[in-house]
Structure formats: C-alpha cells, structure tokens
Amino acid sequence: MAQKSDLLQGTLDLLILKTLANGPMHGWGISLDIQQVSRDVLQVNQGSLYPALHRLEQQGLIESEWGSSENNRQAKFYRLTRSGRKQLANETENWARISEAVGRVLMKGTT
Amino acid sequence: MGRRIRTRLASLFRRGRCERELDVELRFHVDMLTEQNVRAGMPRFEAREAALRAFGAVDRIKEDVRDTWLSRLFETVTQDLRYGVRGVRRNPGFAAIVILTMALGIGANTAIFSVVYAVLLKPLPYKDPDHLVVLHQQRPRAGVQDMRFSYKEILDYRAARSLEDVVELHDMWFILLGQAEPQRVATSVVSAIFFDVLGVRPLYGRTFQPSDDKPGAPAVLVLSHRYWQHTFGADPSVVGRIFRMNDRPHQVIGVLPPLPHYPVDVDVDVYMPASACPFRSDPTMLDDRDGRMMRAIARIRPNVTPQKARADLDIMAARLQGEYPNSYPADRGYRTIAVPLQDELTTSFKMTLNVLLGTAGFVLLIVCASIANLLLARMVRREQEVVVRSALGASRGRLVRQLLTESTLLALAGGLVGLALAQFGLDLLVAFAGRFTTRAVEIAIDRHVLAYTLVMSVITGLLFGSVPALTGSLGLTPTARASGGRSTQGRLRIRSTLIVIQVAASFMLLIGAGLTIRTVIKLQQVDPGFSTDDIVTMRIDLNFSKYRGQRAAEFWKEIDQRIKAVPGVVRAGGAGTFPLNDQGPFSQPIRIKGCEISENAGRPTAAVRHATPDYFAAIGQPVLSGRTFLEGETWGTAPVVIVNRSFARHYWPERDPIGQQISGDDGERWSTVVGVVADTKQQLTEPVRDEIYIPTFQVGFLASSWLVRSTFDPTLMEREIRAAVHSVDPDQPIHNFRTLAEVRSASIASPKLTATLLGIFGLLALLITAAGIAGVVTFSVNQRTQEFGVRMALGAQRTNVVTMVLRQGLQLVLIGLALGMAGALVLTGVLTTLLFGIEPTDGITFITVSMVFVAVAAIACFVPARRAASVDPMIALRVG
Numbered sequence: 001m002a003q004k005s006d007l008l009q010g011t012l013d014l015l016i017l018k019t020l021a022n023g024p025m026h027g028w029g030i031s032l033d034i035q036q037v038s039r040d041v042l043q044v045n046q047g048s049l050y051p052a053l054h055r056l057e058q059q060g061l062i063e064s065e066w067g068s069s070e071n072n073r074q075a076k077f078y079r080l081t082r083s084g085r086k087q088l089a090n091e092t093e094n095w096a097r098i099s100e101a102v103g104r105v106l107m108k109g110t111t
Numbered sequence: 112m113g114r115r116i117r118t119r120l121a122s123l124f125r126r127g128r129c130e131r132e133l134d135v136e137l138r139f140h141v142d143m144l145t146e147q148n149v150r151a152g153m154p155r156f157e158a159r160e161a162a163l164r165a166f167g168a169v170d171r172i173k174e175d176v177r178d179t180w181l182s183r184l185f186e187t188v189t190q191d192l193r194y195g196v197r198g199v200r201r202n203p204g205f206a207a208i209v210i211l212t213m214a215l216g217i218g219a220n221t222a223i224f225s226v227v228y229a230v231l232l233k234p235l236p237y238k239d240p241d242h243l244v245v246l247h248q249q250r251p252r253a254g255v256q257d258m259r260f261s262y263k264e265i266l267d268y269r270a271a272r273s274l275e276d277v278v279e280l281h282d283m284w285f286i287l288l289g290q291a292e293p294q295r296v297a298t299s300v301v302s303a304i305f306f307d308v309l310g311v312r313p314l315y316g317r318t319f320q321p322s323d324d325k326p327g328a329p330a331v332l333v334l335s336h337r338y339w340q341h342t343f344g345a346d347p348s349v350v351g352r353i354f355r356m357n358d359r360p361h362q363v364i365g366v367l368p369p370l371p372h373y374p375v376d377v378d379v380d381v382y383m384p385a386s387a388c389p390f391r392s393d394p395t396m397l398d399d400r401d402g403r404m405m406r407a408i409a410r411i412r413p414n415v416t417p418q419k420a421r422a423d424l425d426i427m428a429a430r431l432q433g434e435y436p437n438s439y440p441a442d443r444g445y446r447t448i449a450v451p452l453q454d455e456l457t458t459s460f461k462m463t464l465n466v467l468l469g470t471a472g473f474v475l476l477i478v479c480a481s482i483a484n485l486l487l488a489r490m491v492r493r494e495q496e497v498v499v500r501s502a503l504g505a506s507r508g509r510l511v512r513q514l515l516t517e518s519t520l521l522a523l524a525g526g527l528v529g530l531a532l533a534q535f536g537l538d539l540l541v542a543f544a545g546r547f548t549t550r551a552v553e554i555a556i557d558r559h560v561l562a563y564t565l566v567m568s569v570i571t572g573l574l575f576g577s578v579p580a581l582t583g584s585l586g587l588t589p590t591a592r593a594s595g596g597r598s599t600q601g602r603l604r605i606r607s608t609l610i611v612i613q614v615a616a617s618f619m620l621l622i623g624a625g626l627t628i629r630t631v632i633k634l635q636q637v638d639p640g641f642s643t644d645d646i647v648t649m650r651i652d653l654n655f656s657k658y659r660g661q662r663a664a665e666f667w668k669e670i671d672q673r674i675k676a677v678p679g680v681v682r683a684g685g686a687g688t689f690p691l692n693d694q695g696p697f698s699q700p701i702r703i704k705g706c707e708i709s710e711n712a713g714r715p716t717a718a719v720r721h722a723t724p725d726y727f728a729a730i731g732q733p734v735l736s737g738r739t740f741l742e743g744e745t746w747g748t749a750p751v752v753i754v755n756r757s758f759a760r761h762y763w764p765e766r767d768p769i770g771q772q773i774s775g776d777d778g779e780r781w782s783t784v785v786g787v788v789a790d791t792k793q794q795l796t797e798p799v800r801d802e803i804y805i806p807t808f809q810v811g812f813l814a815s816s817w818l819v820r821s822t823f824d825p826t827l828m829e830r831e832i833r834a835a836v837h838s839v840d841p842d843q844p845i846h847n848f849r850t851l852a853e854v855r856s857a858s859i860a861s862p863k864l865t866a867t868l869l870g871i872f873g874l875l876a877l878l879i880t881a882a883g884i885a886g887v888v889t890f891s892v893n894q895r896t897q898e899f900g901v902r903m904a905l906g907a908q909r910t911n912v913v914t915m916v917l918r919q920g921l922q923l924v925l926i927g928l929a930l931g932m933a934g935a936l937v938l939t940g941v942l943t944t945l946l947f948g949i950e951p952t953d954g955i956t957f958i959t960v961s962m963v964f965v966a967v968a969a970i971a972c973f974v975p976a977r978r979a980a981s982v983d984p985m986i987a988l989r990v991g
Contacts, residue, residue, distance in 0.1 A: 026136075026139065027136060027139075027140055028139060028140045028143040028144075031140075045167070046140060046166050046167060046172060047167045047168075047171065047172050047175065050133075050136070050137065050140075050172055050175070050176050051172070051175035051176050051178065051179055054176045054179040054180070055179040057118055058118065058119055058179050058180065058181070060118070063118065066132075069139070071146075073139060073142070074135060074139070075136075075139050076132065076135070076136045076139070
C-alpha cells in the first residue's frame with residue numbers, strides 16, 4: 001500500500017466531494033473537471049483517484065451507479081450521499097480555516 | 112444504510128462482479144484519454160500508447176483500489192492463518208511444546224477461575240440473593256459473637272420493619288428406619304416458608320406448606336440432592352415413600368436440586384418442618400426466651416439499605432434489652448447483626464482462594480515468559496524468511512500481524528488443551544473447595560468460564576507473541592535488517608530478562624509451596640497428648656424417643672460391657688467427643704467453689720464432655736492424680752468430675768484439685784473433682800483448653816463416641832463391634848468407623864490439599880523455568896561456538912569453557928533469585944493465616960528452596976555447557 005501524506009489524501013477527497021456536489025460524474029469527468037477548474041494547476045493522478053473513489057464509496061460518502069456517458073458508453077457514475085454532503089460542508093469550513101491560518105502565518109512581517 | 116452495507120459486503124460475496132466493474136471503469140478512463148489524444152491530432156495507435164503511459168501501471172492502481180475493499184482484510188487474515196498453520200505443521204515439536212506449556216498455564220487458571228466464579232462472583236442460586244442475610248445475636252462485652260435464637264426471639268425479629276421474613280433453622284441428628292440398616296441422618300429443621308423465602312423450587316415433588324408446620328400435621332421430609340443421589344440412587348420414585356423417624360411415620364414429599372446450604376459445616380441429608388422437631392417444639396422450649404437452639408436467616412425488604420436494616424436491628428435489640436433485662440444482661444452487652452448469606456457461605460474460603468488465584472496468575476506469567484523465549488529462539492531460524500518477505504514488499508505491520516496471528520493460534524490450541532486439563536482436575540478442586548464452602552456444588556466449567564478461557568488465551572497469545580514481533584530484527588530499520596541484522600545481542604538481552612522474570616516468579620511460587628508444606632510437616636509433628644495407634648473410633652447416637660435420662664445411662668453401661676467382651680479388644684471407652692474430631696466439646700460457663708469471681712469479669716468457661724471410666728486408658732491419656740471414674744458411679748450417685756491439667760493449674764495453682772467443687776448449673780448441683788488427667792489437644796492448631804469430664808454412666812447423654820484399642824488391625828473389628836451393639840438394640844445405628852490415625856490425618860486435610868496444590872504449581876513453574884534456562888544457555892552457546900573454538904585452539908581447557916558458560920547462566924539465576932526473594936519477603940505475608948508453626952519468612956524454607964533452585968538451575972546450565980566444551984575447535988572454526 002503506497003504511503004500518501006494525510007494532507008494530500010484529505011485534499012483529494014475534498015476536491016472529489018466538491019466536484020460531485022455539482023451532480024453525478026464518472027472518474028474521467030472528475031479528473032477533467034478538477035484540472036479545468038484549477039486552470040491546469042491541479043493534475044489528478046489516476047493512481048490516486050480510483051483508490052480514493054473506492055475508499056469514499058466504502059466510507060459511504062459517495063455512491064455509484066452505472067450509466068451511459070456523453071458518447072453513449074457504459075461508465076460508472078459517482079454521486080454524493082447525504083453524509084458525503086455533510087462531510088463536504090465540514091471539510092470546506094476546515095479547509096478555509098486552515099488556509100486562512102496558514103496564510104496569516106506566511107504573511108506575517110511581509111506587510 | 113442498507114445500501115452502504117451492501118456496497119461494503121459486495122467485495123466479499125460478489126468478488127467477480129467487482130473485479131469486472133473495476134476493469135470496465137478503468138478501461139473507460141483510458142479510452143477517454145485516447146479520444147482526447149486523437150482529438151489533439153495523434154494517430155489512433157500512438158494515442159492509445161500515450162494514454163496507457165499517462166495512466167500508469169494499471170495493476171498497481173487495481174491493487175490500491177482492492178486495498179480499500181473489505182475483502183482485503185479477510186484475505187490477509189486467512190493468509191496469515193494459512194501461514195500460521197503451515198508454520199505450526201512444519202515444526203510440530205516446537206508447536207507441541209508451546210501448546211503444552213500454554214495448556215498448563217491456561218489449565219491452571221481456568222480451573223481456579225471456575226472455582227472463583229462459582230464461589231465468589233456468581234450470585235447465590237436463590238431468589239434476590241443480595242437481600243438474604245444471616246442474623247447473629249451477640250454479647251460483645253462477653254466476647255460472644257454468635258448466639259443462637261430462641262423461638263420467642265425469632266417471633267420478635269419477624270416484627271422488625273426492615274425484614275420481610277425471618278426463617279428459623281437448626282440441625283439435628285435423627286434416626287431413619289425403613290432401610291436395610293438404621294441410618295443416622297443430618298436433619299435441618301426449618302420454617303415451613305424456608306424454601307419460599309429462599310426461592311427454591313424442588314426437583315421432584317414439593318417443598319413445605321404452612322399446613323405441614325402445624326402441630327399434629329402428618330410428618331413430612333424433603334431430601335437434599337446429595338442424600339437422594341447417594342442413598343436412593345437418584346430414584347425419583349422415592350417421593351411418597353414412608354420412613355420411620357422419631358417413632359412416627361415420615362413421608363418423603365420432595366427432592367431438592369443441588370444447592371449450597373447454610374451453615375457450611377453440616378452436610379444436610381433431609382429437611383423437616385420446625386414443628387416436627389420434638390426438641391424445638393417442646394412447650395417449655397417454645398416458652399423459654401433463653402432456650403436458644405436456632406439460627407435465623409432473614410430477607411431484607413426491597414429498597415431497604417444495609418444502614419437502615421442495621422439501625423432497625425439496633426432498635427429491636429434495645430427494645431428487647433429493655434423489656435427482658437434478665438435475658439440480655441447489660442454487663443455482657445447485646446446486639447444483633449445481619450451478615451449477607453453470600454459472605455457466610457464463602458468467608459472461610461476467600462483467603463485460600465485468593466492465594467490460589469495469585470499462584471495461578473504467577474504460573475501464567477512464567478508460561479508467557481517461557482513461550483516468548485521459545486518464540487524468540489525460533490525467530491533466529493526464521494530470520495531468513497522475514498528478510499525475504501519484507502524484501503518482497505511485506506510491510507512491517509503485516510509481518511507483525513502475521514507473527515501475532517501465529518502466536519494467537521498457538522495460544523488458542525493451548526487453551527483448548529488447557530480446558531481439558533482443567534476439566535480433568537476439577538474433581539480434585541471441587542473436593543478441596545467442599546472443605547470450605549457448600550457452594551462447591553456449583554463449580555462447573557460453564558459458559559462464563561469458557562469465555563474467560565477464550566479471552567485469557569487470546570490475551571496471552573498476543574502478549575507472548577508481541578515480544579518476538581516487536582523486538583528482534585523486526586524492531587530494526589529495513590537497512591539494518593537487509594544487512595543481515597546482528598540483532599542477536601539485543602535478543603539475548605531480552606531472553607535473559609525473560610529468564611530473570613521466570614526465575615523470580617517461580618522462586619516466589621516455590622517459597623509459597625515450601626511454606627505450606629512446612630506447615631503440614633509441623634502439623635504432623637504436633638504431639639496431641641495421646642497415641643493414635645491401633646485405635647478405631649465410631650459414633651453412636653441414641654434414639655431420643657427410646658432412651659432418656661436413666662435409660663440412656665444404663666444403655667451406655669451395657670454397650671460398654673458388650674464392646675469390651677468382643678475378642679481382641681484391649682481397651683474400650685466412650686466419650687462425648689474425642690480429640691482431633693471436628694466436633695469439639697461444648698463450651699460451658701461454670702462456677703468453682705471458693706473461686707468466686709466478681710460480677711463484671713466474664714464467667715469462667717470450660718470444654719465439657721462425658722467419659723466412661725476406661726476412656727482415658729483407651730486413648731492413652733494418663734491420669735495424673737486422683738482416679739478415673741468408678742464403674743459404680745452411675746445414675747443417682749453423688750456427682751463427680753475429672754478436670755485436665757490445664758484446668759487444675761488455671762484455677763487451683765496452689766491447692767490440691769482433688770476434692771474441689773464445680774457447678775455447671777449455676778450452683779444448683781455441685782460436683783466433686785476426683786481426678787486430674789493430662790492435657791490433650793482438640794485441634795492440632797489450637798492451644799490446650801480447660802476441660803471437664805463428667806461420667807457417662809451418671810448422666811443420660813444421647814450421643815457418644817467410642818474408642819476401641821485392639822490387639823490386631825482395628826479396622827477388622829467393625830463387624831464384631833456392630834454385632835455387639837446390635838445385640839443390645841438391633842435398631843441402633845453406628846457410624847463413622849474410622850481409625851484415630853485417619854481422624855488425625857483428616858483434621859489436617861485442608862492444609863495438606865493447599866500444600867499439594869501449591870506444590871504442583873511450584874513444581875510446574877520450576878520445570879518450565881529450568882527448561883527456559885537450558886534453552887537460553889543453549890542458544891548463547893550456539894551463538895558462541897566459534898568463540899569457544901578459538902579459545903580452545905588457543906589453549907583454553909574444557910573445564911574453563913564449562914565454568915564460563917555455567918557462570919553466565921547462573922548469573923541470571925542469581926539475579927532472578929534475589930528479585931524473587933525480595934518479592935517473597937513482601938508477598939508471603941498474605942499466607943500468614945494459612946501457616947502454622949512457622950513465620951512467613953521462615954529461614955529453613957527460604958534456604959532450602961534457594962538451594963533446590965540453584966541445584967536445578969546448575970543442572971539446566973551444565974547440560975549445554977558440556978556441549979559447548981565438547982566442541983571440536985577445528986569443526987567450530989570451519990563452520991563459522
């Protein structure tokens with residue numbers, strides 16, 4: 001099992017949840033969306049994406065369903081569950097708090 | 112929620128589908144990447160190659176995904192188990208040793224716990240047992256702790272507000288006729304509501320009803336489970352049968368389930384309703400506030416606190432004291448206390464049981480240390496396996512888990528064998544516990560005990576497994592491990608520590624065993640004041656409805672003559688009881704003429720029993736001055752007594768005791784002292800008491816023991832003696848035929864059993880530890896084979912090598928011994944009440960045990976040391 005840092009793993013989970021908040025999507029779509037929205041800053045590694053999706057599904061934060069994609073192919077769509085939505089809200093708030101705190105520490109003395 | 116569980120379990124039960132879906136899901140991603148590349152202008156073939164490259168190792172991703180599935184956990188556990196079983200099968204000798212050692216530890220603990228659970232932890236098998244108490248009347252200022260109750264007092268306490276019910280009970284010996292031989296049965300005489308208050312349902316038939324307890328009601332009996340099994344072969348049809356007892360027909364109406372009973376020192380055969388007891392229901396007895404022959408069990412009302420109950424009993428006692436000052440003289444004090452029935456039944460056993468529990472715990476500690484040591488030794492041989500597996504990518508956590516699975520597997524197997532051992536030893540323990548508490552009937556290996564064994568096995572498995580798992584090469588960094596890991600030194604240190612722990616713990620156990628064994632030896636050395644050789648004893652209880660007063664006195668005289676006439680009998684005598692018998696003589700207040708003591712000081716008391724003229728000669732108790740009783744001192748002649756030396760010295764230190772006068776009934780009748788006999792001990796552990804003997808033929812006693820000294824094996828006399836007694840009265844039961852030597856041996860059976868149990872535990876500990884020492888020394892010798900080769904090549908003598916190895920091994924033993932000795936000095940204090948004649952720091956025990964220990968340890972070191980010395984330097988050097 002590859003060791004990932006908690007921050008990275010937690011961040012990816014948060015990004016997945018946030019992306020799914022706009023509606024059901026397949027893994028490919030999620031990676032595209034994150035890449036586009038972040039203006040190519042964040043590139044999602046497939047090697048982390050799929051284990052993360054499956055883990056979130058096992059945790060009950062998201063659920064999956066087979067459907068057809070835009071080009072009429074069988075694809076696995078993921079969707080937020082109610083507890084996923086709750087988790088997203090909590091984590092977003094947490095993230096904001098931490099990034100603000102980190103920002104304040106970094107800015108100290110520069111102004 | 113349902114969906115979530117389904118998702119989680121899918122990987123377990125629909126594995127194929129999960130795999131296929133994962134495949135499709137990932138292929139979709141790759142296809143989309145390809146499309147993107149095509150749209151960017153790549154040729155289709157190249158586009159797919161690029162997509163696959165960008166996607167990364169598909170198998171790796173799949174593995175990572177599978178890691179999130181629940182099935183992964185099961186896979187690794189079953190894999191661990193498979194490896195574990197394979198490891199055990201590859202090395203059956205090692206597994207057998209571990210399982211056997213473990214079985215000894217778990218077996219000992221399971222057996223002891225089954226006793227602890229049944230006796231101390233389990234609630235009594237009665238209805239609301241927490242509310243059941245035993246009442247004791249006390250005269251604190253006279254030192255009387257347990258005064259019985261009179262009928263009137265029972266009625267009074269029934270009115271106490273905190274008490275829901277009070278039931279009376281007392282024990283009697285009655286003679287039951289209607290079987291092949293007349294039988295003396297231990298009868299518990301109880302209130303009709305006794306079984307209802309306890310909440311006991313009969314196994315067969317019914318228990319008592321209030322109508323059974325009315326004067327003139329048909330007489331009925333309820334049988335105890337034990338008596339029903341022993342005497343009637345557990346035949347339910349005994350219900351309804353009629354026996355003769357006390358000159359009346361008695362019908363058996365019910366059989367009880369196995370239950371503990373109070374008090375603990377009587378093995379009750381049958382129960383009878385209170386009004387049917389001719390003594391207790393005698394009108395003068397019922398009317399006499401001081402006719403105290405009964406015990407009382409009470410049920411405290413629900414929601415009444417112990418404090419409230421205590422206060423209530425105090426109020427009642429004060430009221431009675433005010434109303435009947437003659438029955439409760441102020442100078443002796445008076446109060447009534449309530450003791451939980453549970454405590455009454457188990458108090459005498461608690462001490463011993465705690466000692467046993469502690470001992471079993473020590474044994475388990477030694478077992479754990481010993482197995483950890485074995486596992487460590489084996490880890491050396493598995494070093495290679497560990498290195499290879501971790502090189503192949505097994506994480507440290509995974510390897511640790513694997514080792515723990517293995518050790519838990521071994522522990523469970525050991526626990527299973529231990530369970531069988533415990534079951535095997537349970538009979539011995541039940542018999543042992545039966546000497547202290549009637550709750551022994553409840554001891555069994557039930558589901559609570561099984562749960563305990565399971566938990567203990569798993570915990571010990573994890574405990575001894577964690578030592579090799581967390582130390583040794585697994586504790587090293589991966590690089591150190593890869594470089595071959597010279598963790599041997601560190602491991603030797605841990606192994607040495609384990610040995611020191613084992614030595615210390617087993618030394619303490621052996622000290623405990625040694626102290627109890629010394630106690631038994633001391634008890635056997637006690638001189639009771641008479642010889643126990645060639646004497647057989649028996650007891651005869653008269654049928655009170657047939658013999659009373661003068662008739663009883665005459666009966667004894669007749670029996671005396673008939674027994675003495677039996678061929679082979681040298682001496683024969685009767686007495687109320689005899690020394691070392693568990694039924695001691697009654698203690699009675701007396702008055703001594705010319706020795707009047709002031710009102711405030713307690714009245715003098717003495718142990719009173721009756722005796723025939725030849726009793727002293729029969730038991731071998733010399734008459735020191737004066738004479739024994741005369742054959743002519745019979746019913747109606749002037750009352751005489753004999754006292755023992757202790758009594759004479761106590762009350763007439765300066766005067767001749769012969770001719771002095773004593774009264775046992777507050778001065779109504781005075782008896783003249785005609786002789787002084789030597790002291791004897793009633794119990795080996797007790798000091799000599801002041802004793803008074805009164806002539807059997809002069810007073811109509813209802814029971815007597817007989818002692819017969821014969822020219823040949825006294826046990827062969829039984830038939831002749833029975834015939835002699837039956838020639839006087841064929842309906843007269845005779846029981847408890849035992850030699851005096853047997854009586855003596857029985858009187859120390861409890862300390863003997865304690866010593867046996869502790870001895871077994873100590874021996875086990877010593878063996879396991881010795882094996883451990885030998886193991887560690889062998890291990891270190893093997894590690895140093897090369898070194899020994901070099902030393903010997905350079906001219907070291909074989910004896911030098913032996914000495915070196917011995918010294919190293921014995922060093923550990925001595926450290927352990929020192930620690931064990933310190934621990935023993937602190938801990939043996941708890942044994943004080945179990946010891947006799949020695950201090951808990953008894954020097955002889957400490958020295959002997961130390962010497963035995965060092966000797967055993969030296970042998971354990973010597974065997975591998977010799978092997979080290981026999982090393983051929985050439986071979987040793989080449990092997991390295």
